[in-house]
Amino acid sequence: MDPAKGSSPTVTQRDQWMVESQVYDIYHLFATIPPNAQSVMLELLRDRHMEFLIKGLTHLGSAFCVLDANRPWLCYWILHSIALLGESVDDEMETNAIDFLNRCQDPNGGYGGGPGQMPHLATTYAAINALITLGGEKSLASINRDKLSNFLRRMKQPSGGFRMHDEGEIDVRACYTAISVASVLNILDDELIQNVGDYIVSCQTYEGGIAGEPGSEAHGGYTYCGLATMILINKVNRLDLPRLLEWVVFRQGKECGFQGRTNKLVDGCYSFWQGGVVALLQKLCFVINKQMASPDSQEESLDGTSYDESCRSGQTDSSNSYPVDFNNIGYRFIKECGAEEHLFHSIALQQYILLCSQEQEGGLRDKPGKRRDFYHTCYCLSGLSLCQYSWSKYPDSPPLPKAVLGPYSNLLEPTHPLFNVVIERYYEAHEFFSKL
Amino acid sequence: MSKHLRPNTAQNSSKQSVERSLSDEFASDLVCGRFSSWTTVMASDYDGEQRRIPLRLRSEWSDVTPVPQDDGPNPVVPIAYTEEFTEVMDYFRAVYFADERSPRALSLTTEAINFNAGNYTVWHFRRLLLESLKADLHSELEFLEDIAKGNSKNYQIWHHRRWVAEKLGPQATNRELEFTKTILSMDAKHYHAWSHRQWVLQALGGWEAELDYCGELLEEDIFNNSAWNQRYFVITRSPILGGLKALRESEVHYTVEAIMVHPENESPWRYLRGLYKGDTSSWVNDPQVASVCLKVLHSKNNHVFALSTLLDLICHGFQPNQEFRDAVDALKTSDFDKQDPDLAGNVCSILERVDPIRANYWVWRKSILSQAA
Numbered sequence A: 001m002d003p004a005k006g007s008s009p010t011v012t013q014r015d016q017w018m019v020e021s022q023v024y025d026i027y028h029l030f031a032t033i034p035p036n037a038q039s040v041m042l043e044l045l046r047d048r049h050m051e052f053l054i055k056g057l058t059h060l061g062s063a064f065c066v067l068d069a070n071r072p073w074l075c076y077w078i079l080h081s082i083a084l085l086g087e088s089v090d091d092e093m094e095t096n097a098i099d100f101l102n103r104c105q106d107p108n109g110g111y112g113g114g115p116g117q118m119p120h121l122a123t124t125y126a127a128i129n130a131l132i133t134l135g136g137e138k139s140l141a142s143i144n145r146d147k148l149s150n151f152l153r154r155m156k157q158p159s160g161g162f163r164m165h166d167e168g169e170i171d172v173r174a175c176y177t178a179i180s181v182a183s184v185l186n187i188l189d190d191e192l193i194q195n196v197g198d199y200i201v202s203c204q205t206y207e208g209g210i211a212g213e214p215g216s217e218a219h220g221g222y223t224y225c226g227l228a229t230m231i232l233i234n235k236v237n238r239l240d241l242p243r244l245l246e247w248v249v250f251r252q253g254k255e256c257g258f259q260g261r262t263n264k265l266v267d268g269c270y271s272f273w274q275g276g277v278v279a280l281l282q283k284l285c286f287v288i289n290k291q292m293a294s295p296d297s298q299e300e301s302l303d304g305t306s307y308d309e310s311c312r313s314g315q316t317d318s319s320n321s322y323p324v325d326f327n328n329i330g331y332r333f334i335k336e337c338g339a340e341e342h343l344f345h346s347i348a349l350q351q352y353i354l355l356c357s358q359e360q361e362g363g364l365r366d367k368p369g370k371r372r373d374f375y376h377t378c379y380c381l382s383g384l385s386l387c388q389y390s391w392s393k394y395p396d397s398p399p400l401p402k403a404v405l406g407p408y409s410n411l412l413e414p415t416h417p418l419f420n421v422v423i424e425r426y427y428e429a430h431e432f433f434s435k436l
Numbered sequence B: 001m002s003k004h005l006r007p008n009t010a011q012n013s014s015k016q017s018v019e020r021s022l023s024d025e026f027a028s029d030l031v032c033g034r035f036s037s038w039t040t041v042m043a044s045d046y047d048g049e050q051r052r053i054p055l056r057l058r059s060e061w062s063d064v065t066p067v068p069q070d071d072g073p074n075p076v077v078p079i080a081y082t083e084e085f086t087e088v089m090d091y092f093r094a095v096y097f098a099d100e101r102s103p104r105a106l107s108l109t110t111e112a113i114n115f116n117a118g119n120y121t122v123w124h125f126r127r128l129l130l131e132s133l134k135a136d137l138h139s140e141l142e143f144l145e146d147i148a149k150g151n152s153k154n155y156q157i158w159h160h161r162r163w164v165a166e167k168l169g170p171q172a173t174n175r176e177l178e179f180t181k182t183i184l185s186m187d188a189k190h191y192h193a194w195s196h197r198q199w200v201l202q203a204l205g206g207w208e209a210e211l212d213y214c215g216e217l218l219e220e221d222i223f224n225n226s227a228w229n230q231r232y233f234v235i236t237r238s239p240i241l242g243g244l245k246a247l248r249e250s251e252v253h254y255t256v257e258a259i260m261v262h263p264e265n266e267s268p269w270r271y272l273r274g275l276y277k278g279d280t281s282s283w284v285n286d287p288q289v290a291s292v293c294l295k296v297l298h299s300k301n302n303h304v305f306a307l308s309t310l311l312d313l314i315c316h317g318f319q320p321n322q323e324f325r326d327a328v329d330a331l332k333t334s335d336f337d338k339q340d341p342d343l344a345g346n347v348c349s350i351l352e353r354v355d356p357i358r359a360n361y362w363v364w365r366k367s368i369l370s371q372a373a
């Protein structure tokens, strides 16, 4: 197969070794400095991150023209990062953000990438999450739920997938962003859920992870989207969870961070996408155990059991006779499904985020040598928060000091692993929308 | 079409830095698309003497009133747009809101896309124009190729290309296969290019040489998981190869050989397991699977995947003989209980030590062994 066995490295090997050596240099330096210097190095640079984030909210250079169709994303990445840091924006900024996002809202429902742009599912998800993160009556009431519901139904495909926008592409992201938004706004119903499970199941690959479309390669971002969707529609048991878990734990590498796909490079943003997958699976151990105990059941239909039944099966009542309240799944997942096991190396991941992804000038990045940006800042911090609470059965109680790498002041606010909004803000939104 | 444009270099360098800073692929995947292909689009059109003439000075636009963006008095995440960007988008809004299906509107979308290839609204309107004007779709492919030369990790480009190729039908097959091949020759793991290629094969055909193509890519880089994934796609979905069962024997042979060259390469291990998807009993009972594990265990090097495969085999009912027990015993260090007869438990304990990043996972696997049995 390869006559020159091992003599000249392949592109994958060469790229991998280069990153490894950069990361190891940092870890080596860390290992050789005194403990007090180490703890300085592990410190989360809160003030500098805040400075970077607030600056972005108020001014973006002309280089950001290429992100002109992603402005609700910029709002979400920045506002969610600020919320994770336990901070908030002032009243004026809050009013401005609500007003701006409202200008991105389409008269016929959904949010576009900027004022006057077509509604798009991804920017709709970003706008809704940004508004939930801002919180408060004014922000939450600015969402036109009826029109949004129409938009989601327009995007729905008979195959079970969703289109990103009118005549747009169909993939697993679209399923997640549609279902996530519908769930949090209390407008999820049987019609929206129809065949979504079939579509996601068809995207789980022979590797165990989930791809963007049937046939494509298993990928961290799509795996998160697919798994979260399946939980939100109460069909997670239809996935092969032991294979999914085995795939995702193997995505954490020697560099301590996660890669997005097999044999690809480590990247800080997968701290959330892949870390989120493990965080979700840690709460589904009962279902995984059950699938493992009857390993071949995947080849049969698994429609019968829901996470929700399994989750509470320690208790008595598991009869499935009453209809599932889809809009409460996200709430009960946090309140009732405790993490029973710890399945990944959360300290190592925190080490990668703090030592390799953090920029001294503020902001976080993909890997050493790359530049900071709002996307990586958001998902590195989200991943860091998941790690810190990953030993906690429920995120409402503060974690033990041993779960937090570096000074305890690194502790971030907990985030909801299905929606990725700070949990307190999620509770507020859940209460608000469950009354409507 | 886009001869009116000329970039200024200071801006180019700052744009490039944003592109680089956001160059992760899922960033571009989850968000709807973020890359300007400005610099390279220009390279193909570049004319050192030409300056971009503002739309307001072009006579063909004199009847149009530009529509400014409704950003409100105090927008958040405000972008300091360049003058040219603002102007093009203001005129774009004018024709888009008026739904003007004209050749000038089409050339305006070209300019807007050159500034920001991630604007899906512009692309969407462009498709409406191409249909209304019955435009030549072959030149549309050329336009897309120019755009993709810059940064091709953008959702819109690929969605648009799929739309065009679908309209052209099977006559587009070869060009699409060649186009993706070119992209993959620069980035062999390009997610969008692979997705597009799979769509072409399924919608338009062209399967004949695909398995050989996967073989070539794997010969170049046996660690290329995307090429393994494509190989799986071909053997399970090609209408001409006879399907997974018919090919299993030769594929197992190919994969085992790849594993033996690089036992640390995760891709063929996953592929091997995939060859038995939906047929666990064949996987457990095929002596070739157990034997590749045993060979790698004997080498006492890079044996994480061999151990984890063995563990899964046992969990699915595989009955290991003494040879396996001896091979696993040989990997135990002095701190292990040499007499412990629980082979699966031993495998977990060894993995816990040789694969520390996954120690928690292996501890958990060990804890559920009794239950699975």
Ligand SMILES: [Zn+2]
Residues within 6 Å of the ligand: A267, A268, A269, A270, A366, A376, B024, B025, B026, B027
């Ligand atoms: Zn990234």
